[in-house]
Amino acid sequence: MERYFTSQGHHTSSQLVLARHRILKPVLSLQDRARAEVTNGLAILANTAPAAFWVVWHVFEDRDVLDRVRQEVGRIVVVERGVGDGYGGQNSHEREGGRRNDGEGEEHREDENGDKEIRTIKLAKLKHIPLLFSLIQETLRYRACGTGPRFALEDVTLSDGFSSSYTIEKGAMLILAHEGMHHDKRVWGDDADAFVADRFVPGNKIKIPGNAFRGFGGGANMCPGKSFALHEIAALVAMLVMRVDFVPVEGSGGWSEPGMDEGNMAREHTAPKRRVLVRVVPRREVEGVVWRVG
Template sequence: MASIASNITSFLPTREDILRDGILTSASKNIPLTVAVAIIFTLLLNTLLTPRLDPREPPLLKPSIPFIGHIIDMFRYQAKFHIIVSRKSNDKYPVASLQMLNGKMYAIWDPEFIASGFKNKILSVDPIIDGYIDNLMAPSREGLKVLISPEGHDMTHEMIKHLIPTALRGVNLEKMTRTALGQLALTFTELAASPTGEQIPNFYLWARHLLCFATSTALYGKPEHDPFRLNPNMEQAIFDFEASLLQLSLGLPFPSITAAKGFKARQILVKGLEPYYGKKFYEFPEASEFVRARAQKLQSDPGCKLPVSDIPKVEIMVPFAAMGNSAPTLFWLLVFVLASPQERRDRLRKEIQNVMVLDSPDSGNSSEVRMKVSHLLIENECPLLKACFRETLRVSVHQITSRVVTEDTVIQNSSGQEYLLKKGTQVQMSAGNVHKSPGWWGEDADEFKPERWLDPQNIKTAKTAWVPFGGGIHLCPGRNFAMAELAAIVAIFVLGFEVEPNAKGKKEWKLPEYRLGSLVDAVSKPAEEGRGFGVNVKARKGWENVKWNIEYAS
């Protein structure tokens, strides 16, 4: 009661304020009485409007400011919201009901319950997608009607369950990976040829461009067809669009003003993609099966044919999904590895040399470096490189997964503990809360420590409390492509180049701070887009002027 009173009275004017303003009336002369009435009224209102819970539902956590406290904190703390609320309760609750005005939202913080939520088909993303399609993609009225229809849902589910996974595995995955690796080889061959190396003023933007350029080539095929080569503004537009997702998703009026950056970015992306889809460049053999299969499905599905003009609007989500999370992940992976103690870097170089290198200057051939890369090679034969990749995802991914309960259902953990989730309630599952939990990862949970993945005792923890790619039918289908692409870049840096920091003129590894993670993005970005964090890169002695040749390890 005291905390409620303090919250209310902090917003009330003092007696002196009222006297000064000349508005003291006979009804308000007794300030303590006024405060008491306000408190009683608020308590009564709080009781009347508090959502009623079934005893089997998760326990209710009320906000510090009645009705609106959780909403205020959610917008204030963004991705940190769930960590803060969970810590306030001393991580007592694996699942909680959070009061939102006179309603509620479920928050799942325990990894076993999150896994149960991912597997539960009753927790659906469809209502959320239906609510955001118009605001994020701005399709035509006809296109919107198609996308949110039952037939549109069937088409989406077919793509998620079958078409997209097939397009990103086997020979299709190999083709995409080979194309990306070929582009990376050209870039690093050019870098190795520079006698003085390269001074990179913003390492984040440099790494981002490197990743986006290789990925767009793998997605869209021929350079003369690639929208990102034809319109360089599209790369920045991807990240401006991502930064404005929350504003756009709210559907505020006059989005060209209220969400100006995102609105403009969406226009750039749609305009850049229109020639590609309008001229059906996706039908050329150089295009990825991922892009081709999606476009053909959208245009020719017999039960749900989308207007041709709407395809670029829908497909802005393809490069967003392929680049938006991978680019910052690459940056953190690189700086974490390059800033590692010498002993760790030496071990990593030795592992890469023994497993991935087919030929190099160290073996007597100074004109070419031949490497082999694939996600299976990294998974099975490069334990430290894999550990660095996984640990980077653990410390940088803060994704909040949202679902809606479409029918009353139950989630449970391995001990048989259950919670009832009621129809119509939104559910949020916080990967960041799990990834930073000292209870699962120890008191050094905030630190980059890849060695924790090499301890057999941590295997169970890793399998349970590591969820960077989501789960269930929405498990990220591009994770294997991303692993191979990022691992190749790190391996090349470790093997062939000397990198020293030049952050604001100081040659020391002082990593940038994290930008506040958004409710709707997944991977933390460096603050101020990495401004001020630069590096100097040059070829290692004996590795100058080499030709990089990166092969796919079948």
């Protein structure tokens, strides 16, 4: 990565890399900037991307879940009319959740003035969709395959919270298998091996210990990008469910379980073992609508 920066490779990269480099250059050395870029690349490509795939898969493979997510996302969509490129004007009419506030009852995509219907998914309101965030966390629980290595700095006795205790000697290396922790029925209940979309919805009757969920690690080493990753995936899923349908390609196995490629224990989330082939079909209900996030 040092050679990448010294050869000015970042000048032809994404806006994200450019912005990060511009912010870090005054305060970090070249070597530290290179290390930071490697870390971000691992987080985005090795974990966030496959995690996003599995969230999308779980949403679209279950029609009931898909319909529920669409209904909840629809409630935070702001609809207005704007000119040309869809970025609105002073006289745009706005409504939320499918109802115009100007009293019009007819659904238009483009009027005689060339104004288009613009639908905006408000990022600040994503937090008001508990099912969506529950789906993401349940995916991170159900599809976890990584490990959490820990080094004992002193002798310590640990209890499993049930009936057993263990003495860990100073200098020992512990490897915490997240898959095992996330499927422990003593913690998660009898349905620990099942995917439950609303498991993490606030008010759920099952109380989950805070340290039982390792989707973003834990303790001092918890992922600092947790909130960003959650909202990034939520925004992606929200836009997909409102704009398109995924139709499995004939002969590709449909929505059958594709399995997980667990050949790399360094990854927290992994790609599917089998390729999932689908056709991306625009929803006819929103044909001609201009979409954006804001």
